[in-house]
Amino acid sequence: MTSCENTRESIGRWLDGELSAAESEAVRGHVSACAVCDETRRQLEKIGATLKSVLATEAARVELTPFWREVQSRINRKRAWYEDLLDWSRGLLAAPRVAWAVPTVIALLLGLFSLDSYWPGWRIRGSRNSFAAVDSIDAHGRSVALLRENETKTTVIWLYEDQEGENETAEEASKSGPAF
Amino acid sequence: MKRLKKLLSLVLLFSLASVAAAASGGAAEKTPQSVQVRIRTILAGNKSDEFDAKLKDMEAQLKPLKYRSYRSLKDDGQSVPWQGTRTFEIPGGRSLTVAPQEFQNNRVALKVRLTEGEKPVLDTTVRITNKGSFILGGPPHEGGTLVLSISAAAQ
Amino acid sequence: MTDWELVQKCQAGETSAFQELVSRYHQKVYMVILGLLRHREDALEVAQETFFRAYRKINSFQGGSSFYTWIYRIAVNISIDAQRRHKRNPLDFRESMDGVLEAQDEVVRDPFSDVHDRELRENLVKAINELTPEHKAVIVLRTIEGLSYKDIGEILGCSEGTVMSRLHYARKKLQDKLSDFL
Numbered sequence: 001m002t003s004c005e006n007t008r009e010s011i012g013r014w015l016d017g018e019l020s021a022a023e024s025e026a027v028r029g030h031v032s033a034c035a036v037c038d039e040t041r042r043q044l045e046k047i048g049a050t051l052k053s054v055l056a057t058e059a060a061r062v063e064l065t066p067f068w069r070e071v072q073s074r075i076n077r078k079r080a081w082y083e084d085l086l087d088w089s090r091g092l093l094a095a096p097r098v099a100w101a102v103p104t105v106i107a108l109l110l111g112l113f114s115l116d117s118y119w120p121g122w123r124i125r126g127s128r129n130s131f132a133a134v135d136s137i138d139a140h141g142r143s144v145a146l147l148r149e150n151e152t153k154t155t156v157i158w159l160y161e162d163q164e165g166e167n168e169t170a171e172e173a174s175k176s177g178p179a180f
Numbered sequence: 181m182k183r184l185k186k187l188l189s190l191v192l193l194f195s196l197a198s199v200a201a202a203a204s205g206g207a208a209e210k211t212p213q214s215v216q217v218r219i220r221t222i223l224a225g226n227k228s229d230e231f232d233a234k235l236k237d238m239e240a241q242l243k244p245l246k247y248r249s250y251r252s253l254k255d256d257g258q259s260v261p262w263q264g265t266r267t268f269e270i271p272g273g274r275s276l277t278v279a280p281q282e283f284q285n286n287r288v289a290l291k292v293r294l295t296e297g298e299k300p301v302l303d304t305t306v307r308i309t310n311k312g313s314f315i316l317g318g319p320p321h322e323g324g325t326l327v328l329s330i331s332a333a334a335q
Numbered sequence: 336m337t338d339w340e341l342v343q344k345c346q347a348g349e350t351s352a353f354q355e356l357v358s359r360y361h362q363k364v365y366m367v368i369l370g371l372l373r374h375r376e377d378a379l380e381v382a383q384e385t386f387f388r389a390y391r392k393i394n395s396f397q398g399g400s401s402f403y404t405w406i407y408r409i410a411v412n413i414s415i416d417a418q419r420r421h422k423r424n425p426l427d428f429r430e431s432m433d434g435v436l437e438a439q440d441e442v443v444r445d446p447f448s449d450v451h452d453r454e455l456r457e458n459l460v461k462a463i464n465e466l467t468p469e470h471k472a473v474i475v476l477r478t479i480e481g482l483s484y485k486d487i488g489e490i491l492g493c494s495e496g497t498v499m500s501r502l503h504y505a506r507k508k509l510q511d512k513l514s515d516f517l
Protein backbone atom coordinates (compact mmCIF):
# COMPACT_ATOMS: atom_id res chain seq x y z
CA MET A 1 0.00 0.00 0.00
CA THR A 2 1.39 3.41 -0.97
CA SER A 3 2.13 5.62 2.01
CA CYS A 4 0.49 9.03 2.49
CA GLU A 5 3.83 10.78 2.10
CA ASN A 6 4.56 9.08 -1.23
CA THR A 7 1.04 9.71 -2.45
CA ARG A 8 1.05 13.39 -1.55
CA GLU A 9 4.23 13.78 -3.62
CA SER A 10 2.52 12.13 -6.58
CA ILE A 11 -1.03 13.52 -6.43
CA GLY A 12 -0.14 16.49 -8.63
CA ARG A 13 1.38 14.24 -11.30
CA TRP A 14 -1.53 11.85 -11.02
CA LEU A 15 -4.03 14.64 -11.61
CA ASP A 16 -1.88 15.84 -14.54
CA GLY A 17 -1.89 12.36 -16.10
CA GLU A 18 1.89 12.13 -15.92
CA LEU A 19 2.11 8.82 -14.02
CA SER A 20 2.42 5.39 -15.55
CA ALA A 21 -0.63 3.14 -15.49
CA ALA A 22 0.69 1.15 -12.54
CA GLU A 23 1.66 4.25 -10.54
CA SER A 24 -1.65 5.89 -11.37
CA GLU A 25 -3.57 2.86 -10.14
CA ALA A 26 -1.61 2.80 -6.91
CA VAL A 27 -2.30 6.46 -6.22
CA ARG A 28 -5.97 6.18 -7.13
CA GLY A 29 -6.34 3.23 -4.81
CA HIS A 30 -4.74 5.06 -1.91
CA VAL A 31 -6.65 8.29 -2.45
CA SER A 32 -9.98 6.51 -2.50
CA ALA A 33 -9.17 4.89 0.85
CA CYS A 34 -7.43 7.80 2.61
CA ALA A 35 -9.42 10.85 3.73
CA VAL A 36 -6.32 13.05 4.12
CA CYS A 37 -4.98 12.38 0.65
CA ASP A 38 -8.43 12.68 -0.82
CA GLU A 39 -8.70 16.12 0.78
CA THR A 40 -5.36 17.05 -0.83
CA ARG A 41 -6.76 15.94 -4.17
CA ARG A 42 -9.87 18.01 -3.64
CA GLN A 43 -7.89 21.10 -2.70
CA LEU A 44 -5.59 20.86 -5.72
CA GLU A 45 -8.54 20.41 -8.03
CA LYS A 46 -10.29 23.38 -6.46
CA ILE A 47 -7.23 25.60 -6.88
CA GLY A 48 -6.91 24.64 -10.50
CA ALA A 49 -10.59 25.07 -11.26
CA THR A 50 -10.77 28.46 -9.54
CA LEU A 51 -7.71 29.81 -11.30
CA LYS A 52 -9.02 28.63 -14.63
CA SER A 53 -12.42 30.13 -13.95
CA VAL A 54 -11.00 33.53 -12.99
CA LEU A 55 -8.82 33.80 -16.08
CA ALA A 56 -11.23 32.18 -18.50
CA THR A 57 -14.01 34.55 -17.52
CA GLU A 58 -11.72 37.48 -18.16
CA ALA A 59 -10.45 36.06 -21.44
CA ALA A 60 -14.01 35.59 -22.70
CA ARG A 61 -14.36 39.38 -22.67
CA VAL A 62 -11.57 39.78 -25.25
CA GLU A 63 -13.38 40.11 -28.54
CA LEU A 64 -11.74 38.92 -31.71
CA THR A 65 -12.56 41.86 -33.98
CA PRO A 66 -10.87 44.69 -32.09
CA PHE A 67 -8.05 42.34 -31.12
CA TRP A 68 -7.35 41.38 -34.72
CA ARG A 69 -7.69 44.99 -35.81
CA GLU A 70 -4.91 45.98 -33.45
CA VAL A 71 -2.69 43.07 -34.53
CA GLN A 72 -3.30 43.98 -38.16
CA SER A 73 -2.39 47.61 -37.60
CA ARG A 74 0.90 46.49 -36.05
CA ILE A 75 1.58 44.27 -39.04
CA ASN A 76 0.82 47.08 -41.48
CA ARG A 77 2.62 49.79 -39.57
CA LYS A 78 5.95 50.82 -41.01
CA ARG A 79 8.61 50.23 -38.43
CA ALA A 80 11.53 52.55 -37.97
CA TRP A 81 14.84 50.89 -38.80
CA TYR A 82 16.02 51.00 -35.22
CA GLU A 83 12.98 49.12 -33.90
CA ASP A 84 14.07 45.96 -35.69
CA LEU A 85 17.57 46.46 -34.36
CA LEU A 86 16.23 46.98 -30.84
CA ASP A 87 14.13 43.82 -31.08
CA TRP A 88 17.11 41.85 -32.25
CA SER A 89 19.42 43.20 -29.57
CA ARG A 90 16.77 42.71 -26.90
CA GLY A 91 16.53 39.08 -27.85
CA LEU A 92 20.27 38.73 -27.92
CA LEU A 93 20.83 40.43 -24.62
CA ALA A 94 18.01 38.77 -22.71
CA ALA A 95 19.36 37.75 -19.32
CA PRO A 96 19.28 33.95 -19.68
CA ARG A 97 21.27 34.14 -22.91
CA VAL A 98 23.71 36.66 -21.53
CA ALA A 99 24.12 34.45 -18.49
CA TRP A 100 25.38 31.74 -20.81
CA ALA A 101 27.28 33.90 -23.23
CA VAL A 102 29.33 35.99 -20.81
CA PRO A 103 31.16 33.20 -18.98
CA THR A 104 31.52 31.32 -22.24
CA VAL A 105 33.22 34.24 -23.95
CA ILE A 106 35.45 34.86 -20.96
CA ALA A 107 36.38 31.19 -20.72
CA LEU A 108 37.00 31.09 -24.47
CA LEU A 109 39.34 34.06 -24.29
CA LEU A 110 41.20 32.56 -21.35
CA GLY A 111 41.43 29.30 -23.23
CA LEU A 112 42.88 31.06 -26.26
CA PHE A 113 45.48 32.81 -24.15
CA SER A 114 46.35 29.48 -22.60
CA LEU A 115 46.96 27.82 -25.96
CA ASP A 116 50.60 28.65 -25.51
CA SER A 117 50.83 25.72 -23.11
CA TYR A 118 49.81 23.30 -25.81
CA TRP A 119 51.49 24.91 -28.77
CA PRO A 120 54.32 27.00 -27.53
CA GLY A 121 55.47 29.54 -30.04
CA TRP A 122 52.21 29.49 -31.92
CA ARG A 123 52.19 33.25 -31.90
CA ILE A 124 52.91 34.92 -35.16
CA ARG A 125 56.61 35.35 -35.67
CA GLY A 126 57.76 38.89 -35.40
CA SER A 127 55.40 39.81 -32.63
CA ARG A 128 56.63 42.27 -30.04
CA ASN A 129 57.32 39.54 -27.48
CA SER A 130 59.90 37.76 -29.67
CA PHE A 131 62.74 39.99 -28.50
CA ALA A 132 65.13 38.26 -26.15
CA ALA A 133 65.14 39.97 -22.80
CA VAL A 134 68.48 40.68 -21.20
CA ASP A 135 68.17 40.24 -17.46
CA SER A 136 71.77 41.09 -16.62
CA ILE A 137 74.98 41.93 -18.43
CA ASP A 138 78.53 42.31 -17.24
CA ALA A 139 81.20 43.03 -19.81
CA HIS A 140 83.98 43.12 -17.24
CA GLY A 141 85.05 46.62 -17.99
CA ARG A 142 84.52 46.55 -21.71
CA SER A 143 82.04 48.58 -23.66
CA VAL A 144 78.95 46.73 -24.62
CA ALA A 145 75.92 47.74 -26.59
CA LEU A 146 72.47 46.20 -26.41
CA LEU A 147 70.66 46.57 -29.68
CA ARG A 148 67.27 45.59 -31.00
CA GLU A 149 66.63 44.97 -34.66
CA ASN A 150 62.95 45.56 -35.30
CA GLU A 151 62.40 43.76 -38.54
CA THR A 152 63.55 40.36 -37.35
CA LYS A 153 62.96 41.10 -33.66
CA THR A 154 66.55 40.17 -32.93
CA THR A 155 68.38 41.18 -29.78
CA VAL A 156 72.05 41.89 -30.36
CA ILE A 157 74.67 42.10 -27.65
CA TRP A 158 77.70 43.78 -29.13
CA LEU A 159 81.06 43.71 -27.43
CA TYR A 160 83.54 46.37 -28.24
CA GLU A 161 87.15 45.32 -28.31
CA ASP A 162 88.34 47.21 -25.25
CA GLN A 163 88.07 50.53 -23.49
CA GLU A 164 90.62 52.00 -25.88
CA GLY A 165 87.85 51.85 -28.42
CA GLU A 166 86.81 55.29 -27.12
CA ASN A 167 89.90 56.69 -28.84
CA GLU A 168 89.24 55.16 -32.22
CA THR A 169 88.67 57.35 -35.17
CA ALA A 170 85.23 57.45 -36.61
CA GLU A 171 86.24 55.22 -39.49
CA GLU A 172 87.75 52.60 -37.24
CA ALA A 173 84.75 52.77 -34.93
CA SER A 174 82.37 52.13 -37.77
CA LYS A 175 84.33 49.02 -38.71
CA SER A 176 84.43 47.59 -35.24
CA GLY A 177 80.73 47.49 -34.61
CA PRO A 178 77.41 47.02 -36.38
CA ALA A 179 76.11 49.95 -38.32
CA PHE A 180 72.72 50.16 -36.61
CA MET B 181 17.52 27.44 -27.68
CA LYS B 182 18.24 23.99 -26.25
CA ARG B 183 20.73 23.32 -29.07
CA LEU B 184 22.37 26.66 -28.50
CA LYS B 185 22.61 25.95 -24.78
CA LYS B 186 24.19 22.55 -25.53
CA LEU B 187 26.71 24.12 -27.88
CA LEU B 188 27.55 26.91 -25.47
CA SER B 189 27.94 24.46 -22.62
CA LEU B 190 30.34 22.36 -24.72
CA VAL B 191 32.37 25.44 -25.64
CA LEU B 192 32.38 26.54 -22.02
CA LEU B 193 33.49 23.11 -20.85
CA PHE B 194 36.27 22.94 -23.42
CA SER B 195 37.49 26.43 -22.59
CA LEU B 196 37.45 25.75 -18.88
CA ALA B 197 39.34 22.51 -19.46
CA SER B 198 41.98 24.41 -21.46
CA VAL B 199 42.32 27.01 -18.79
CA ALA B 200 42.50 24.41 -16.03
CA ALA B 201 45.14 22.44 -17.87
CA ALA B 202 47.16 25.54 -18.59
CA ALA B 203 46.75 26.83 -15.05
CA SER B 204 47.91 23.58 -13.56
CA GLY B 205 51.09 24.13 -15.57
CA GLY B 206 50.95 27.88 -14.86
CA ALA B 207 53.61 29.46 -12.70
CA ALA B 208 55.13 26.10 -11.91
CA GLU B 209 55.27 25.30 -15.59
CA LYS B 210 55.96 21.76 -16.67
CA THR B 211 59.75 22.00 -16.96
CA PRO B 212 61.19 20.39 -20.05
CA GLN B 213 63.94 17.86 -19.45
CA SER B 214 66.76 19.68 -21.17
CA VAL B 215 67.56 22.43 -23.62
CA GLN B 216 68.98 21.99 -27.07
CA VAL B 217 71.47 24.82 -27.46
CA ARG B 218 72.87 25.73 -30.86
CA ILE B 219 75.79 28.03 -31.41
CA ARG B 220 76.50 29.21 -34.93
CA THR B 221 79.83 30.94 -35.26
CA ILE B 222 80.03 33.40 -38.13
CA LEU B 223 82.88 35.50 -39.37
CA ALA B 224 81.70 38.89 -40.56
CA GLY B 225 84.01 41.13 -42.57
CA ASN B 226 84.35 43.86 -45.13
CA LYS B 227 87.10 42.43 -47.33
CA SER B 228 84.79 40.67 -49.74
CA ASP B 229 81.13 40.40 -50.65
CA GLU B 230 80.71 36.74 -49.87
CA PHE B 231 77.53 35.48 -48.23
CA ASP B 232 77.78 31.87 -47.11
CA ALA B 233 74.83 29.86 -48.41
CA LYS B 234 74.73 27.97 -45.10
CA LEU B 235 73.61 31.20 -43.48
CA LYS B 236 70.71 31.79 -45.86
CA ASP B 237 68.16 31.28 -43.09
CA MET B 238 69.87 33.98 -41.05
CA GLU B 239 70.23 36.50 -43.82
CA ALA B 240 67.57 38.82 -42.45
CA GLN B 241 69.15 38.82 -39.00
CA LEU B 242 72.69 39.42 -40.29
CA LYS B 243 72.03 42.05 -42.94
CA PRO B 244 71.35 44.85 -40.40
CA LEU B 245 74.89 44.36 -39.06
CA LYS B 246 75.98 45.93 -42.35
CA TYR B 247 79.06 43.83 -42.99
CA ARG B 248 79.85 42.96 -46.57
CA SER B 249 80.66 39.32 -46.04
CA TYR B 250 79.46 36.57 -43.76
CA ARG B 251 81.05 33.11 -43.49
CA SER B 252 79.96 30.21 -41.36
CA LEU B 253 82.85 28.92 -39.25
CA LYS B 254 81.11 26.47 -36.93
CA ASP B 255 77.66 25.11 -36.22
CA ASP B 256 77.47 23.35 -32.84
CA GLY B 257 74.48 21.90 -31.06
CA GLN B 258 74.36 20.28 -27.65
CA SER B 259 71.70 19.15 -25.26
CA VAL B 260 72.16 20.86 -21.93
CA PRO B 261 70.32 19.77 -18.79
CA TRP B 262 68.60 22.38 -16.63
CA GLN B 263 71.00 23.92 -14.14
CA GLY B 264 73.78 22.13 -15.99
CA THR B 265 76.45 23.75 -18.20
CA ARG B 266 77.99 23.08 -21.53
CA THR B 267 80.99 24.78 -23.04
CA PHE B 268 81.35 25.47 -26.74
CA GLU B 269 84.67 26.19 -28.38
CA ILE B 270 84.80 29.51 -30.15
CA PRO B 271 87.56 30.40 -32.59
CA GLY B 272 90.41 32.55 -31.31
CA GLY B 273 91.00 30.62 -28.09
CA ARG B 274 87.62 31.53 -26.75
CA SER B 275 84.85 29.51 -25.21
CA LEU B 276 81.20 30.05 -24.62
CA THR B 277 79.60 28.45 -21.55
CA VAL B 278 75.86 28.11 -21.51
CA ALA B 279 73.72 27.23 -18.48
CA PRO B 280 69.94 26.99 -18.87
CA GLN B 281 68.30 28.34 -15.74
CA GLU B 282 64.56 28.02 -16.08
CA PHE B 283 61.67 27.74 -18.45
CA GLN B 284 58.83 30.17 -17.86
CA ASN B 285 56.17 31.78 -20.02
CA ASN B 286 57.60 29.92 -23.00
CA ARG B 287 60.98 31.53 -22.49
CA VAL B 288 64.29 29.88 -21.79
CA ALA B 289 66.50 31.77 -19.36
CA LEU B 290 70.14 31.22 -20.29
CA LYS B 291 73.22 32.20 -18.39
CA VAL B 292 75.99 32.81 -20.92
CA ARG B 293 79.67 33.41 -20.32
CA LEU B 294 82.18 34.25 -23.01
CA THR B 295 85.77 33.76 -22.05
CA GLU B 296 89.06 34.43 -23.81
CA GLY B 297 91.39 31.81 -22.47
CA GLU B 298 90.64 31.88 -18.77
CA LYS B 299 89.52 35.49 -18.72
CA PRO B 300 85.79 36.21 -18.63
CA VAL B 301 84.81 38.70 -21.29
CA LEU B 302 81.08 38.77 -20.91
CA ASP B 303 78.54 37.40 -18.45
CA THR B 304 74.93 37.78 -19.30
CA THR B 305 71.53 36.25 -18.51
CA VAL B 306 69.17 36.34 -21.42
CA ARG B 307 65.58 35.15 -21.69
CA ILE B 308 64.86 34.03 -25.20
CA THR B 309 61.61 32.81 -26.65
CA ASN B 310 61.63 29.04 -26.86
CA LYS B 311 63.25 28.07 -30.19
CA GLY B 312 64.32 31.68 -30.59
CA SER B 313 67.79 33.18 -30.63
CA PHE B 314 69.89 36.20 -29.96
CA ILE B 315 73.19 37.46 -31.35
CA LEU B 316 76.40 38.04 -29.50
CA GLY B 317 79.01 39.77 -31.59
CA GLY B 318 82.11 41.88 -31.58
CA PRO B 319 85.21 39.78 -30.76
CA PRO B 320 87.77 40.26 -33.52
CA HIS B 321 89.06 37.29 -35.49
CA GLU B 322 91.25 36.97 -38.56
CA GLY B 323 90.66 40.50 -39.79
CA GLY B 324 86.94 40.24 -39.28
CA THR B 325 84.50 40.08 -36.43
CA LEU B 326 82.94 37.08 -34.81
CA VAL B 327 79.16 36.94 -34.69
CA LEU B 328 77.61 34.21 -32.56
CA SER B 329 74.01 33.20 -33.02
CA ILE B 330 72.82 31.51 -29.84
CA SER B 331 69.51 29.66 -29.91
CA ALA B 332 67.75 27.43 -27.42
CA ALA B 333 64.89 24.99 -27.67
CA ALA B 334 63.38 23.40 -24.58
CA GLN B 335 62.85 19.64 -24.94
CA MET C 336 -7.88 22.84 -41.37
CA THR C 337 -5.04 22.03 -39.00
CA ASP C 338 -2.83 24.65 -37.43
CA TRP C 339 0.10 23.53 -39.57
CA GLU C 340 -1.93 23.89 -42.77
CA LEU C 341 -2.91 27.39 -41.72
CA VAL C 342 0.71 28.22 -40.99
CA GLN C 343 1.74 27.00 -44.44
CA LYS C 344 -0.92 29.18 -46.06
CA CYS C 345 0.32 32.07 -43.99
CA GLN C 346 3.89 31.41 -45.08
CA ALA C 347 2.60 31.54 -48.64
CA GLY C 348 1.28 35.03 -47.97
CA GLU C 349 -2.36 34.47 -46.99
CA THR C 350 -3.04 36.86 -44.13
CA SER C 351 -6.55 35.43 -43.72
CA ALA C 352 -4.96 32.16 -42.61
CA PHE C 353 -3.15 34.03 -39.87
CA GLN C 354 -6.41 35.67 -38.84
CA GLU C 355 -7.88 32.21 -38.38
CA LEU C 356 -4.96 31.28 -36.11
CA VAL C 357 -5.52 34.45 -34.10
CA SER C 358 -9.17 33.55 -33.80
CA ARG C 359 -8.29 30.13 -32.43
CA TYR C 360 -5.72 31.21 -29.90
CA HIS C 361 -6.17 34.84 -28.91
CA GLN C 362 -8.16 34.12 -25.75
CA LYS C 363 -5.97 31.26 -24.64
CA VAL C 364 -2.83 33.32 -25.16
CA TYR C 365 -4.44 36.21 -23.30
CA MET C 366 -5.32 33.93 -20.38
CA VAL C 367 -1.74 32.73 -20.04
CA ILE C 368 -0.37 36.26 -20.21
CA LEU C 369 -2.90 37.61 -17.73
CA GLY C 370 -1.89 34.85 -15.33
CA LEU C 371 1.72 36.02 -15.63
CA LEU C 372 1.31 39.78 -15.78
CA ARG C 373 -1.81 40.39 -13.71
CA HIS C 374 -2.62 43.71 -15.39
CA ARG C 375 -5.41 43.62 -17.91
CA GLU C 376 -4.08 46.39 -20.13
CA ASP C 377 -0.54 45.00 -20.14
CA ALA C 378 -1.83 41.50 -20.86
CA LEU C 379 -3.86 42.72 -23.82
CA GLU C 380 -0.97 44.69 -25.23
CA VAL C 381 1.42 41.75 -24.81
CA ALA C 382 -1.08 39.35 -26.39
CA GLN C 383 -1.35 41.58 -29.45
CA GLU C 384 2.42 41.92 -29.59
CA THR C 385 2.70 38.12 -29.35
CA PHE C 386 0.65 37.61 -32.49
CA PHE C 387 2.42 40.44 -34.27
CA ARG C 388 5.81 38.85 -33.58
CA ALA C 389 4.48 35.43 -34.51
CA TYR C 390 3.39 36.88 -37.86
CA ARG C 391 6.81 38.38 -38.48
CA LYS C 392 8.52 35.13 -37.57
CA ILE C 393 6.02 32.81 -39.22
CA ASN C 394 8.52 31.67 -41.84
CA SER C 395 10.81 30.39 -39.10
CA PHE C 396 8.14 28.00 -37.85
CA GLN C 397 8.92 24.67 -39.44
CA GLY C 398 6.37 22.48 -37.68
CA GLY C 399 8.93 20.88 -35.38
CA SER C 400 6.70 21.68 -32.43
CA SER C 401 2.98 22.33 -32.29
CA PHE C 402 1.82 25.82 -33.16
CA TYR C 403 0.42 26.42 -29.70
CA THR C 404 3.69 25.57 -27.90
CA TRP C 405 5.45 27.91 -30.32
CA ILE C 406 3.05 30.80 -29.76
CA TYR C 407 2.97 30.26 -25.99
CA ARG C 408 6.79 30.37 -25.99
CA ILE C 409 6.66 33.76 -27.68
CA ALA C 410 3.97 34.92 -25.24
CA VAL C 411 5.90 33.78 -22.16
CA ASN C 412 9.15 35.39 -23.37
CA ILE C 413 7.47 38.73 -24.08
CA SER C 414 5.66 38.54 -20.73
CA ILE C 415 8.92 37.99 -18.88
CA ASP C 416 10.52 40.90 -20.75
CA ALA C 417 7.50 43.07 -19.97
CA GLN C 418 7.69 42.15 -16.31
CA ARG C 419 11.29 43.27 -16.17
CA ARG C 420 10.62 46.54 -17.98
CA HIS C 421 7.45 47.50 -16.19
CA LYS C 422 8.03 46.95 -12.52
CA ARG C 423 4.99 48.27 -10.75
CA ASN C 424 3.90 48.80 -7.19
CA PRO C 425 2.57 45.48 -5.83
CA LEU C 426 -0.64 47.26 -4.79
CA ASP C 427 -1.39 47.84 -8.45
CA PHE C 428 -1.89 44.14 -8.78
CA ARG C 429 -4.70 43.98 -6.28
CA GLU C 430 -6.36 47.00 -7.81
CA SER C 431 -6.35 45.64 -11.31
CA MET C 432 -7.36 42.13 -10.34
CA ASP C 433 -10.01 43.51 -8.00
CA GLY C 434 -11.37 45.15 -11.10
CA VAL C 435 -11.38 41.77 -12.81
CA LEU C 436 -13.19 40.13 -9.92
CA GLU C 437 -15.76 42.93 -9.65
CA ALA C 438 -16.47 42.73 -13.33
CA GLN C 439 -17.00 39.01 -12.99
CA ASP C 440 -19.44 39.61 -10.13
CA GLU C 441 -21.34 42.09 -12.27
CA VAL C 442 -21.67 39.52 -14.99
CA VAL C 443 -22.81 36.83 -12.58
CA ARG C 444 -25.07 39.03 -10.41
CA ASP C 445 -26.08 36.16 -8.27
CA PRO C 446 -27.28 37.38 -4.87
CA PHE C 447 -26.67 33.92 -3.51
CA SER C 448 -23.09 33.87 -4.82
CA ASP C 449 -20.80 32.05 -2.46
CA VAL C 450 -18.89 34.60 -0.33
CA HIS C 451 -16.46 31.86 0.48
CA ASP C 452 -15.82 31.42 -3.22
CA ARG C 453 -15.07 35.10 -3.65
CA GLU C 454 -12.63 35.04 -0.80
CA LEU C 455 -10.93 32.05 -2.36
CA ARG C 456 -10.62 33.85 -5.69
CA GLU C 457 -9.24 37.00 -4.11
CA ASN C 458 -6.69 35.13 -2.05
CA LEU C 459 -5.80 32.83 -4.94
CA VAL C 460 -4.97 35.84 -7.07
CA LYS C 461 -2.83 37.23 -4.26
CA ALA C 462 -1.09 33.88 -3.68
CA ILE C 463 -0.34 33.42 -7.40
CA ASN C 464 1.18 36.89 -7.41
CA GLU C 465 3.58 35.87 -4.67
CA LEU C 466 5.05 33.05 -6.73
CA THR C 467 8.20 33.60 -8.75
CA PRO C 468 7.71 34.11 -12.51
CA GLU C 469 9.00 30.59 -13.17
CA HIS C 470 6.55 28.97 -10.76
CA LYS C 471 3.72 31.15 -11.97
CA ALA C 472 4.40 30.15 -15.56
CA VAL C 473 4.22 26.41 -14.92
CA ILE C 474 1.05 26.59 -12.84
CA VAL C 475 -0.70 28.85 -15.34
CA LEU C 476 0.26 26.76 -18.36
CA ARG C 477 -0.70 23.52 -16.68
CA THR C 478 -3.94 24.78 -15.17
CA ILE C 479 -5.30 26.77 -18.07
CA GLU C 480 -4.17 24.67 -20.94
CA GLY C 481 -3.69 21.26 -19.39
CA LEU C 482 -0.39 21.08 -21.28
CA SER C 483 1.87 18.10 -20.72
CA TYR C 484 5.10 18.54 -18.76
CA LYS C 485 6.95 17.95 -22.03
CA ASP C 486 5.10 20.77 -23.77
CA ILE C 487 5.53 23.09 -20.81
CA GLY C 488 9.23 22.27 -20.75
CA GLU C 489 9.49 23.12 -24.44
CA ILE C 490 7.72 26.42 -23.93
CA LEU C 491 9.83 27.43 -20.96
CA GLY C 492 13.07 25.94 -22.20
CA CYS C 493 13.55 23.59 -19.25
CA SER C 494 13.41 19.86 -18.57
CA GLU C 495 10.31 17.89 -17.63
CA GLY C 496 11.88 17.24 -14.25
CA THR C 497 12.17 20.98 -13.65
CA VAL C 498 8.54 21.47 -14.66
CA MET C 499 7.49 18.72 -12.29
CA SER C 500 9.41 20.08 -9.31
CA ARG C 501 8.24 23.67 -9.95
CA LEU C 502 4.63 22.55 -10.21
CA HIS C 503 4.90 20.55 -7.01
CA TYR C 504 6.41 23.52 -5.21
CA ALA C 505 3.87 26.01 -6.58
CA ARG C 506 0.91 23.80 -5.65
CA LYS C 507 2.26 23.23 -2.15
CA LYS C 508 2.69 26.99 -1.69
CA LEU C 509 -0.83 27.71 -2.90
CA GLN C 510 -2.28 24.97 -0.70
CA ASP C 511 -0.53 26.36 2.35
CA LYS C 512 -1.66 29.95 1.69
CA LEU C 513 -5.24 29.04 0.78
CA SER C 514 -5.90 26.31 3.35
CA ASP C 515 -8.50 28.47 5.13
CA PHE C 516 -10.46 29.00 1.94
CA LEU C 517 -10.32 25.60 0.30
